[in-house]
Amino acid sequence: MDLTFSPSELAFRDELRGWLAAHHPGPEPEGEAESLEHRIDWQRELAAAGWAAVYWPEEYGGRGATLVESAIFNEELARARAPYPANVLGLVLGGPTLMVHGSQEQRDRYLPPIVTAEEIWCQGFSEPDAGSDLAALKTRAVKVDGGWRVTGQKVWTSFAHRAKWCMLVARSDPEAKKHRGLTYFLMDMEQDGVLVRPLRQITGAAEFNELFLEDVWIPDENVVGGVGNGWAVALTTLMNERAGLAFGLQVALKVLLDELTEIAAERGLLEDESVAERLGDLHVRAEILRLTAYRGLTAQMKYGQPGPEGSLTKWMWSETNQHATELAVELLGPEALATDSPWAFALLRARGNTIEGGTTEILRNIVAERVLGLPRMR
Numbered sequence: 001m002d003l004t005f006s007p008s009e010l011a012f013r014d015e016l017r018g019w020l021a022a023h024h025p026g027p028e029p030e031g032e033a034e035s036l037e038h039r040i041d042w043q044r045e046l047a048a049a050g051w052a053a054v055y056w057p058e059e060y061g062g063r064g065a066t067l068v069e070s071a072i073f074n075e076e077l078a079r080a081r082a083p084y085p086a087n088v089l090g091l092v093l094g095g096p097t098l099m100v101h102g103s104q105e106q107r108d109r110y111l112p113p114i115v116t117a118e119e120i121w122c123q124g125f126s127e128p129d130a131g132s133d134l135a136a137l138k139t140r141a142v143k144v145d146g147g148w149r150v151t152g153q154k155v156w157t158s159f160a161h162r163a164k165w166c167m168l169v170a171r172s173d174p175e176a177k178k179h180r181g182l183t184y185f186l187m188d189m190e191q192d193g194v195l196v197r198p199l200r201q202i203t204g205a206a207e208f209n210e211l212f213l214e215d216v217w218i219p220d221e222n223v224v225g226g227v228g229n230g231w232a233v234a235l236t237t238l239m240n241e242r243a244g245l246a247f248g249l250q251v252a253l254k255v256l257l258d259e260l261t262e263i264a265a266e267r268g269l270l271e272d273e274s275v276a277e278r279l280g281d282l283h284v285r286a287e288i289l290r291l292t293a294y295r296g297l298t299a300q301m302k303y304g305q306p307g308p309e310g311s312l313t314k315w316m317w318s319e320t321n322q323h324a325t326e327l328a329v330e331l332l333g334p335e336a337l338a339t340d341s342p343w344a345f346a347l348l349r350a351r352g353n354t355i356e357g358g359t360t361e362i363l364r365n366i367v368a369e370r371v372l373g374l375p376r377m378r
């Protein structure tokens, strides 16, 4: 891939930089609900100016930008330290999945309100006994006249407490082989039978939830990609999840490392060889991450969809981010661990990075088998 931006890409970047400088939403307010509402307002402002879903076609509220411009968007957002739009699961996972597997009616109905954050989305994949082994899920969808009745339990469902739509994978044919008996649905969260119970995390925030489903109604027209094809549709969602955020995350990591370097310099710690060596190592990792993210982009341009390379960037970012937040605490000492310190939040939140969106062990298996072509263990 040619890493030099073309004149039109540079113009895109400069226009965006100017817009972000004029419209930056300011610091996020304290409190989880307040912060989410702040990011919803921010997404509405982005959407009104055509910046909320740059890579999406214009007919659905996007900007029709190229993949490189989309990468530039994520980089610039992180560089400006502006928050990511609130409807992240709709923008990064749900929308791209509908563009591949959804019917025209589904695209027309669901994509525009994702962009404007009128309808927030969540992802109902994981269950108490089906996380890494997602195809073991037990939530049952039973065919009835005109639709489906769904009963079961999901867990770790981020944003379920604020979501209108859930990307739900359920077992529609218990007789079929594990991966074949699944169907992907769009479930309306605002109905009887859907119970959302918040789960408090190590950070103190309750960003995700338990989701209990009791005889929930889903009409036939809300099946995505065909009955029994849920595994293939779910894989599209997961590939987008792992690849989609790489550009923003690598810049956010660089911003964090610059802050750490400043802190170390202020405290005279750059003279300490072990600190300098660890900072240097983290900067090298961040640069490798940037280049690998661009390599993933090249694959996406070739094949039209993100490939398994996204697993590599997600794995590299999550481990590097954990090392960086640990170093921050060492540099700052006990003050970093005060309750209201953003560093304490960053350190604790980073623990989940190696679990969410696929654990590091699972991502290593994917890289070994599907990127490097090593023999399968099973």
Ligand SMILES: Cc1cc2nc3c(=O)[nH]c(=O)nc-3n(C[C@H](O)[C@H](O)[C@H](O)COP(=O)(O)OP(=O)(O)OC[C@H]3O[C@@H](n4cnc5c(N)ncnc54)[C@H](O)[C@@H]3O)c2cc1C
Pocket: 122, 123, 124, 125, 126, 127, 128, 129, 130, 131, 132, 133, 155, 156, 157, 158, 159, 208, 352, 353, 355, 356, 357, 358, 359, 360, 361, 362, 365
């Ligand atoms: C912050 C956060 C947000 C999340 N948001 C969502 C969401 O919105 N929607 C959703 O559906 N899920 C969500 N998840 C769930 C996440 O996808 C799962 O936690 C993850 O898939 C792991 O599943 P599990 O917790 O059941 O662990 P398990 O699958 O039980 O794994 C336990 C341990 O065993 C290891 N392991 C399992 N299988 C293998 C194997 N074959 N080879 C090697 N090691 C293995 C794992 O790496 C892990 O260390 C979220 C998780 C977090 C932390």
